[in-house]
Amino acid sequence: MRILIVDNGGQWTHREWRVVRDLGADASMIPNTTPIEKIDADGIVLSGGSPRVGVNINAMGNNGQYLDELEIPVLGICAGIQFMAVHFGGKAGPSKNPEFGKMKIYIDDPDVLFEGLPRSFVGWESHNDEVLEVPKGFKALAHSDNSPVQAMRCLDKPIFGLQFHPEVEHTEHGYDIFSNFLRLCQR
Numbered sequence: 001m002r003i004l005i006v007d008n009g010g011q012w013t014h015r016e017w018r019v020v021r022d023l024g025a026d027a028s029m030i031p032n033t034t035p036i037e038k039i040d041a042d043g044i045v046l047s048g049g050s051p052r053v054g055v056n057i058n059a060m061g062n063n064g065q066y067l068d069e070l071e072i073p074v075l076g077i078c079a080g081i082q083f084m085a086v087h088f089g090g091k092a093g094p095s096k097n098p099e100f101g102k103m104k105i106y107i108d109d110p111d112v113l114f115e116g117l118p119r120s121f122v123g124w125e126s127h128n129d130e131v132l133e134v135p136k137g138f139k140a141l142a143h144s145d146n147s148p149v150q151a152m153r154c155l156d157k158p159i160f161g162l163q164f165h166p167e168v169e170h171t172e173h174g175y176d177i178f179s180n181f182l183r184l185c186q187r
Contacts, residue, residue, distance in 0.1 A: 001185055004041040005029045008049030008060055008079050011126075015167040016045050016077065019178050025185075032061030036069055043185030044070065048078030048126070048165065057086060073158035073184040075113075081152065081161025082129055088154075090135035097146040100126055105150050105164055109141045113151065113160055113180050121172040123150065123164030130163055158184050 003025045005017045013029060020027040030039075032046075046063055060083045067074060067087060076084045082092035105123040107114045123144070131149035134140050142151035150163045160181065166174035 001043075001182065002026045002028075002041045003182070003185060004039065004044045006032050006034070006044055006046050006061075006063065006066065006080075008032050008047045008063070008083075010048035010078065012165055012167050013047040013049075015165075016047055019167050019175060020045065020182070023175065023179055023182055025182055032063055034062065036062060036065050039066065039070060041072060043073040043075070043181065045181075046074065046076040046080030046083065048080060057083070063087070067159065071157075073181065074160065075181050076159075076161040077165060077167070078127055078163060079129075081131055081149075081163050084159065084161045085131040085133065085135055085138075085149075085152070088135035088138065090131060090138070091133035092129055092131050095128060095130040095147065102170060103144045103146070103164070105142050105144055107142045107151075109139065111141050111153060112184060113153070113162075113177055114141065115180050117173050117176055122170070123166070123172070124168045124170040125164050127163060131161070 003020045007013045064087050085092045103125045106120045130147050140149045153160045166177040
């Protein structure tokens with residue numbers, strides 16, 4: 001199974017690559033400017049990143065094309081979920097209460113990403129912006145005390161987003177979340 005990690009300039013992009021590799025997938029990191037015709041994968045991860053999606057959406061490169069044209073599972077993390085929200089007609093912007101460090105994540109709908117996990121766990125946060133409105137055709141899956149959309153998914157395609165960082169060791173069950181995503185990529 002081949003998984004591509006799309007590098008949006010995140011501080012932990014290498015950790016996303018490492019977790020996916022540790023779980024047995026052939027993992028590679030690619031720049032977010034990689035032409036779509038060069039994408040050959042069973043799934044992609046849109047990394048977190050330094051771009052503030054609401055301010056500089058162009059810094060997210062070809063992420064929109066990947067979401068629109070690829071017929072493979074996609075997992076967007078941090079800036080990745082924010083980009084998804086805006087790209088599909090929702091909203092992302094400054095958080096009323098930015099989150100940094102350990103926060104409690106509450107699962108509202110276990111769905112496939114959270115299958116087998118407890119209904120709450122600690123997640124690692126690092127964001128000034130967040131999803132403010134879930135796009136039509138998506139549903140929110142989780143929240144925190146400060147952020148109503150910690151996870152969401154598309155209802156028609158295997159497209160998922162997480163505001164928190166499952167790739168860092170401070171997030172409980174991060175490897176389980178990635179394992180659940182990789183199972184989708186095997187189908």
